[in-house]
Amino acid sequence: MADTAVKTHREPLFHVVKRDDMPWWKAWAIRAATIVIAFFIVGLLSAAVTEKSFGETYSVMFSGVFGRLFEGRTTMLWKYLQEIAILLCLALALTPAFKMKFWNCGAEGQALMGGLAPIVCMIELGPKLPYPVLIAVIAITSIIAGAIWGVIPAIFKAWFNTNETLFTLMMNYIATQIIAYYVYLKGGGSNVINPVEYGNFPAVGNNNYFINIVVVAVITVIMYIYLKYSKQGYEISVVGESQNTARYIGINVKKVIIRTMVISGALCGVTGMLLVAGTDHSININSVGGQGFTAILMSWLGQFNPFIMVIMTALVVFLRIGVSKVADTALLNSSFSEIMVGLVILLLVGCEFFINYSIKFKHSKKEARV
């Protein structure tokens, strides 16, 4: 009897149990530890591959990000903040959509379209309009362009319940091809749009990045307030939790989906504008450079909280620039940095699993006691 019972109820080696009881400080301790370990592994791998010492690797990483800051040269620091600002702005743009459980994977395309509008204005209207008018036109058109690119999948989702993940992804390819065509039209022989001198955001004290950074800082605060304290922010959470509940309490779900995607797309458009009118003064299919996808992870890792997103983006951008410098210094292929960033993101995502679930092993002492 006993023998057969064991056979029929064979326990797996381990099983996964959802846990809700982890205190917040413990969850954060795990995350912090993961970050430390991740940095450690990156340092170790970099040191091994580049045949440099462990300490030297970190110092190269640090100098790659901050330049010769201690000699009073702040350019690289500003550049670092700029890179954070762009990635953060995209993550912020995605967050309201994600909270609504609308999987907007189209930040890349929405930002590209938001970047196309300014470059068209700069080239076509640049010599004709006075500077303040030109800047206003650039801002309005880029916000509208991004919003349109975001709202199209939202309309289809709201009325026809199409899959927004695939839809937004496809919209990326369309945007990329439109940019490619525009560059072909305006690029001349070399297929490059040379920097346009009109409609550039002003440099503050010789600093091209300052305005971008301020704009994104303001957006961060507004987004935090919007999501946490506004009625619309609350509606987004309810629609995200359950559309039926939302309908029951009288929320117009279609309206919320469309409104939220207009905001999401518009903010992506703003990012494109910051890139094109703010720093690049040109555009190409890689202007956003895949950051629209990294931003998805940033939004998730930041738990949809804008301020945590700041930390996460700062971390990832630090790694991206720092490890790339390590690779450059060792005359290595620059893909090395992408591999390292991917590894760290994988670890961070992995640690979320252990925060949300616990693994119970067969015959573990805890279970025996129960």
Added chain:
Amino acid sequence: MKKIIALLLAVAMLFCFAGCGTKDTNSDADAAKSDLKVGFIFLHDEQSTYDKNFMDAAKAACDAMGVEYAQKTQIPESQKCYDAAVELIETDGCDIIFADSFGHESFLIDAAKEYPDVEFCHATGTQAHTAGVANFHNAFASIYEGRYLAGVAAGLKLNEMIENKEITAEEAKMGYVGAFTFAEVISGYTSFYLGAKSVCPSVTMDVKFTGSWYDEQKEKEAAQALINGGCVLISQHADSMGAPTACETAGVPNVSYNGSTVAACPNTFIVSSRIDWTPYFKYMIEQVQNGEAIATDWTGTIETGSVVLTDVNEKAAAAGTAETIADVKAKLLDGTINVFDTANWTEKGVKLESYMADVDTDADFAKDTEAIENGVFYESKHRSAPYFDVMIDGITLLDTNFG
């Protein structure tokens, strides 16, 4: 977990100590050299024959001159080029910045305006002589002479095939895989063709364009299409191994570019022309070390050692190729042969007496400079980057790609 962390820490400390030990000796050796530093910006990495050619030269020149250098690879022709230049200056403290791709130019000029104390050198560009930025310089080489010599080797191979009755004289058709229908490529394939024609008068040539400087698959397909179309010898002006490997597979002789591809193509590689950038890199370092100005527009030649040919692969080349090349090279050097001598080619059946070339950069691609003097089209005279873009008779463009 604690044990693992302790272990990792221990390993880390070991690395630190190991580092401390070696670091001192390195820095002593460096200090004895020069404190000048050069920063290189490359479009791709060593996978691309084009960039590898620059990378090898950078190492050779900097090692020979005893200067340090830093590099950034995979830098696209965008704001990223500006960013890379700024990083090389700000973080690495470079005194000279060099970028290797045509589209880098405008972004590099932007950086040059911001850092007037740093010298900026750019290969294949066209804007330095009109930009008016004192610390921005262009450089190129008279690679058409190298391609002419490579063309001679191709012509000799065709002659051998005709003699061996493998093909008739009329079937002596070459194929050429080009990147874009720009002057740089047109000048290249035309000089190659004229070189072949100088020894094999019946030769014709088909040209296909890939629309990319580096696309292995497209280059392979283009080469294969040319072979299928009856081309008995292939050359290319694009930077991957696509065309050479297609030739090796099909058993069709190949005249390569950017360097020897004999290792991958032992049976079909004849010879390759390339620009050796080492002389220019040495020159720019020397000028800065001596506090002298770098030429706004520098053209390397056979004489400066900038235009070179690899060793001839005896297995694939016709007998006596090396000797003939040496002979023609001597004539190029003493001026008895001019590559674009108008006596040797026609456009729509007419010998050209005058040709206005687009030398100065402007939005309208205006034809602004007379290029033909005394019956010779002088390439790379009015600026280092090529401007020969005449579609001469005997060459058929199967397609075009203006990017």
